Amino acid sequence: MWKSDVLDLQSRGIAHYYEFIPRGDIYYKVMAICDFIVLPTIDETQSGTLARIIALNKPYVTTAPMEGLTAQTLESGGGLLFTTKKMLKENVIRLACDEDLRMSLGENLKEYLDKVVSWEIIADKYNQAYKLARNVKSAGNPVILEPEF
Structure with missing residues (x-):
């Protein structure tokens, strides 16, 4: 369902959809060039993906409540949380449209990385x-x- 929505946005030139196995050079290069990361999940607890996102100081939006994801998001102040498809949409739009928010969240992640993890x-x-x-x-x-x- 979500994939088809993103593919629809891609067909209209609004988004890009990349499907790949989450490891290796391509994975990290794609993350590095993004302004922000969307990390929806139903089964991650302590996420290696989130660790990489934090290391890159990339603002993100992720699923709540999801143990480690929610805890690190709240502790770092570096991302936005969602529990519904509507919240996900609103948070993606916020991150896409608000450069100051992205910069602030990225700075929070840098401080969290430097001082906590x-x-x-x-x-x-x-x-x-x-x-x-x-x-x-x-x-x-x-x-x-x-x-x-």
Whole structure:
């Protein structure tokens, strides 16, 4: 149903539809040239696709509620959520027509990437966890973690 709608828009010169297996060079090149990404899904929880979108600082619209997708969208402030076809349409139009919104969402994603989910930050958290685990093993001291560890 949605594919036929996009193909109709493509036939009128309003949109482009790309169908491909979501991995590899073509996949990432297509994402890189887009002004924003539409990520509708009914089965993703922790999305590698969303991780790539965030790494590219691309504003996006995605399905809610979908565990990791919804959580990262709310936490990053880098995308829009939808629960109905009407909301999807409205959010796609908003992103397509509002460059300031796209820029703002992209800046939010850059900040989220730099301050929350960068490799350096995640590696540091793993190192902290390993040190705590070693301490428990060697000294027998219990670990008390902050809720936001």
